Amino acid sequence: MNNNCNIIKDLLPLYADGVCSKESCTLVEEHIKECSACRSELETMGNDIKLPSAKDTAALKRIKRRIRAEKIVAGLVAGAVILGGLSFLTVWLVNTDRSMDVEKYHITENVSVTEHDNALWLSVNGPAASFDFVYPTLSDTDGDHFGHGKGFDKEKKNGLGYTLKQRRIDALAFTEMGTDGFEKKISDIADLGDDIKKIFYYDDVNDKEYILWERD
Numbered sequence: 001m002n003n004n005c006n007i008i009k010d011l012l013p014l015y016a017d018g019v020c021s022k023e024s025c026t027l028v029e030e031h032i033k034e035c036s037a038c039r040s041e042l043e044t045m046g047n048d049i050k051l052p053s054a055k056d057t058a059a060l061k062r063i064k065r066r067i068r069a070e071k072i073v074a075g076l077v078a079g080a081v082i083l084g085g086l087s088f089l090t091v092w093l094v095n096t097d098r099s100m101d102v103e104k105y106h107i108t109e110n111v112s113v114t115e116h117d118n119a120l121w122l123s124v125n126g127p128a129a130s131f132d133f134v135y136p137t138l139s140d141t142d143g144d145h146f147g148h149g150k151g152f153d154k155e156k157k158n159g160l161g162y163t164l165k166q167r168r169i170d171a172l173a174f175t176e177m178g179t180d181g182f183e184k185k186i187s188d189i190a191d192l193g194d195d196i197k198k199i200f201y202y203d204d205v206n207d208k209e210y211i212l213w214e215r216d
């Protein structure tokens with residue numbers, strides 16, 4: 001340990017960082033060739049201040065690339081999930097029926113049964129014609145409905161009813177069906193069978209019958 005050592009020790013951190021001037025670098029290098037104390041001090045610093053090697057940098061880049069790829073995949077998956085959800089919703093809205101509101105569509109005024117050509121016809125007019133599906137139902141003399149009432153007794157069936165249903169989206173139903181009336185043959189009177197005494201419109205939401213035709 002000499003005076004030079006003190007100067008060199010001041011320079012060592014700069015040297016280790018690689019920021020000292022060329023003259024200082026030469027001075028440090030000349031000195032540590034001879035002085036083991038300063039050399040070992042520099043080695044200690046070198047361990048502390050280890051710059052990332054080329055290998056580490058490559059590994060970092062790989063990690064960054066992988067994170068980016070994972071983000072892209074996560075984005076694609078999220079997009080696919082959203083698209084799938086939207087198309088499922090659309091299919092559901094278009095293909096799932098719902099009962100038409102009797103009040104809103106004036107069902108009692110717009111749905112009737114007419115008798116001509118020895119047959120019964122279901123006549124639907126006005127906004128109620130914008131239906132998509134016709135559901136037939138039977139009722140028995142106790143007022144229970146097949147598929148709805150709990151105690152429906154097919155031995156006692158006496159009524160044939162219809163329920164109009166439409167797509168979940170009103171706008172689609174109107175666009176596709178229009179509002180022109182239509183007539184649908186229910187049955188030839190001769191084929192109706194003795195047990196059917198009435199034809200009715202059935203509001204399946206409120207379990208309510210509207211008699212449209214009754215046998216004389």
Ligand SMILES: [Zn+2]
Pocket residue numbers: 001002004005008031035036037038039
């Ligand atoms: Zn020294």
